Amino acid sequence: MDWQPLVLTFKLAVVTTAILFVVSIPIARWLSSTKSKIRPVLETLVSMPLVLPPTVLGFYMLVVFSPENAFGNWLNEWLGIKLIFSFGGLVVASVIYSLPFMVQPIQAGLSSLPSTLKEASYTMGKSKMTTLLKVLLPNIKPSLLTGIVLSFAHTVGEFGVVLMIGGNMPGKTKVASIAIYDEVEALNYVAANSYSLILFTITFFILLLVYLTNGGYFKRYSQ
Amino acid sequence: MISLNLKKTLKSAGGKIDLNLQLTIEKGQFVTLFGESGAGKTSTLRMLSGLLRPDSGTIKVGETIWFDSHKNIDLKPQQRKVGYVFQDYALFPNMSVRQNLEYALQKNQDRTIIGELLEFAELGELEQRKPETLSGGQKQRVALVRALVQRPEILILDEPLSALDLKMRIKLQEYLLQVHKKYNLTTILVSHDIGEIVKLSDRVYELQNGSVIKKGTTTDFFGLNKTSAKFRFSGEVLKIQREDVLYVISVLIGNDIIKVVADRTEANNFKIGDQVLVASKAFNPIIQKI
Numbered sequence: 001m002d003w004q005p006l007v008l009t010f011k012l013a014v015v016t017t018a019i020l021f022v023v024s025i026p027i028a029r030w031l032s033s034t035k036s037k038i039r040p041v042l043e044t045l046v047s048m049p050l051v052l053p054p055t056v057l058g059f060y061m062l063v064v065f066s067p068e069n070a071f072g073n074w075l076n077e078w079l080g081i082k083l084i085f086s087f088g089g090l091v092v093a094s095v096i097y098s099l100p101f102m103v104q105p106i107q108a109g110l111s112s113l114p115s116t117l118k119e120a121s122y123t124m125g126k127s128k129m130t131t132l133l134k135v136l137l138p139n140i141k142p143s144l145l146t147g148i149v150l151s152f153a154h155t156v157g158e159f160g161v162v163l164m165i166g167g168n169m170p171g172k173t174k175v176a177s178i179a180i181y182d183e184v185e186a187l188n189y190v191a192a193n194s195y196s197l198i199l200f201t202i203t204f205f206i207l208l209l210v211y212l213t214n215g216g217y218f219k220r221y222s223q
Numbered sequence: 224m225i226s227l228n229l230k231k232t233l234k235s236a237g238g239k240i241d242l243n244l245q246l247t248i249e250k251g252q253f254v255t256l257f258g259e260s261g262a263g264k265t266s267t268l269r270m271l272s273g274l275l276r277p278d279s280g281t282i283k284v285g286e287t288i289w290f291d292s293h294k295n296i297d298l299k300p301q302q303r304k305v306g307y308v309f310q311d312y313a314l315f316p317n318m319s320v321r322q323n324l325e326y327a328l329q330k331n332q333d334r335t336i337i338g339e340l341l342e343f344a345e346l347g348e349l350e351q352r353k354p355e356t357l358s359g360g361q362k363q364r365v366a367l368v369r370a371l372v373q374r375p376e377i378l379i380l381d382e383p384l385s386a387l388d389l390k391m392r393i394k395l396q397e398y399l400l401q402v403h404k405k406y407n408l409t410t411i412l413v414s415h416d417i418g419e420i421v422k423l424s425d426r427v428y429e430l431q432n433g434s435v436i437k438k439g440t441t442t443d444f445f446g447l448n449k450t451s452a453k454f455r456f457s458g459e460v461l462k463i464q465r466e467d468v469l470y471v472i473s474v475l476i477g478n479d480i481i482k483v484v485a486d487r488t489e490a491n492n493f494k495i496g497d498q499v500l501v502a503s504k505a506f507n508p509i510i511q512k513i
Contacts, residue, residue: 126326
C-alpha cells in the first residue's frame with residue numbers, strides 16, 4: 001500500500017490545525033465580546049463553510065488564486081506563491097473550510113466565562129493580552145481541545161475543496177480521501193478499504209478521546 | 224477626595240433609567256450606596272472603576288482626572304487600579320489561592336505582601352487549594368485580600384457578603400473594618416443589610432432611579448440618634464398579628480424572633496418586610512452568659 005496519501009493527510013491536518021488555532025483565538029475573542037454591528041456578518045462568514053457545498057468554496061478559490069486572475073497573478077509574480085494545485089493552496093483552503101470548527105467552540109467557551117473574570121483582571125492593571133493568556137484561555141481548556149480535535153478531524157475528512165483546488169497530484173495534493181476515490185474509480189477495492197479503515201479507526205479514537213476528556217472520565221478514574 | 228458627576232442611560236430589567244449622579248467621597252471614608260435593585264448602584268461602581276463608560280460627566284480622584292467627557296479623558300480600568308470585590312468573587316478557577324493573589328502583583332512589587340495578606344485573612348492553610356474547593360466565606364476572603372494586593376487607595380465592595388450566612392457575615396464584617404483601617408482605604412460598599420451598614424460605614428447615600436435621594440452620616444440616615452436607647456437592634460418585620468385591642472409584631476433579629484407589642488396606630492405604620500429598629504430605654508436589659 002502507498003502510505004504517501006495518509007502521511008500527506010496528517011501533515012495537512014497538523015499544519016491546518018496549528019494555523020487555525022492561532023488565527024481563531026483573536027477572532028473568537030472579538031466575537032465573544034463585541035457589540036459591533038458587523039458581528040452578525042462576520043459570524044455568518046465564519047459559519048458559511050458548515051452549510052456551503054465544499055465545491056462552491058473550492059470553485060471560488062480556484063478562480064481567485066488562478067494565475068490567470070489579478071490576485072493569483074500578484075501572489076505568483078511578487079511573492080512566488082502558487083496556490084493552485086499545491087500543498088500551500090490546500091492549507092489555505094483547509095484553514096478557511098475548517099474555520100467554524102475552531103472558532104465556534106472557542107467563542108462558546110469564552111462567552112460562557114463570567115465577564116467578572118476579565119474585569120477583575122483589568123482592575124488589577126493587567127493588559128487584555130495577559131488576561132487572555134493567563135486567565136481566559138486556561139479556563140476554557142475543554143473548548144480549546146474540542147476546537148483542535150474537530151478542526152483536525154474535519155481536515156482529515158476533507159474531500160470536495162481538496163479535489164477542486166488541489167487536484168490529485170501524488171505527494172503534493174493527493175490526500176487519503178482523494179486516494180480512496182481514486183482506488184474505487186480504478187475498481188481497486190482492497191486498497192480503498194485499507195485507506196478507509198485507517199481513517200475510520202483514527203477519527204473514531206480521536207473523537208472518543210475528546211468526549212472522554214471533556215466528560216471528565218479520566219479525572220474521575222484517576223482519583 | 225473622589226468627585227463623581229455621572230450621566231448615563233441604563234437599560235435594566237425594569238426598563239430604562241437615566242442615571243444622573245453627583246457624589247463626593249472624602250478620602251479615608253467608608254461609604255455605603257444603599258437602595259433598591261436597579262437603582263444604579265453597581266453601575267456607579269463600574270463607572271468609577273472604568274468598567275463602564277458614562278455618557279457624560281467627570282470622575283476626579285484626588286488631583287487626577289480619571290474621566291472627563293469634554294476633555295476626552297478616559298483612563299482604562301488598568302490605569303485606575305481600584306480594588307474591586309465582585310459579588311460573584313471572580314476568583315480565577317485555574318489558579319490556587321496563592322496564585323490568585325500573586326497574579327494581582329504589579330511589576331517589581333514586593334512579594335512579601337502575599338504572605339502578609341494570606342496570614343491576615345487566615346488563609347495560610349488553604350493557599351494551595353483551588354477556588355472550587357473553598358466555602359463561600361473562604362472565597363470571599365480570598366477575593367477581598369486579592370483586591371488588596373496591588374495596594375489600591377479605593378476599595379469597592381459590590382454586595383460582598385450577600386451570599387453568606389449570618390455567622391460568616393459578622394466575621395467578614397470584622398475583616399472589612401480591619402482592612403479599611405489598616406490599609407488607609409477609601410471604601411465604597413453596596414449593601415442592603417442595614418445592620419451591616421450601621422456597623423461598617425460612616426456615610427450612606429440612598430439611590431433611586433439613578434439619583435441620590437437621601438444622604439447623610441449613618442447615624443443621621445437611619446435616625447439612630449433620635450433614641451438614646453440602652454440597647455437597640457435592627458431587624459425585619461415578619462408578622463403583624465392582632466390580639467384583642469393590641470397588636471403583636473414579630474421581628475427577626477439575627478436568627479432570633481422577638482415579639483413587640485404595639486397599639487393600632489403604631490401597627491399601621493409597619494408592613495411585613497419592613498426594616499425596623501427595636502430599642503428599649505426604660506428598662507435595663509438582663510445580660511447573662513449562654
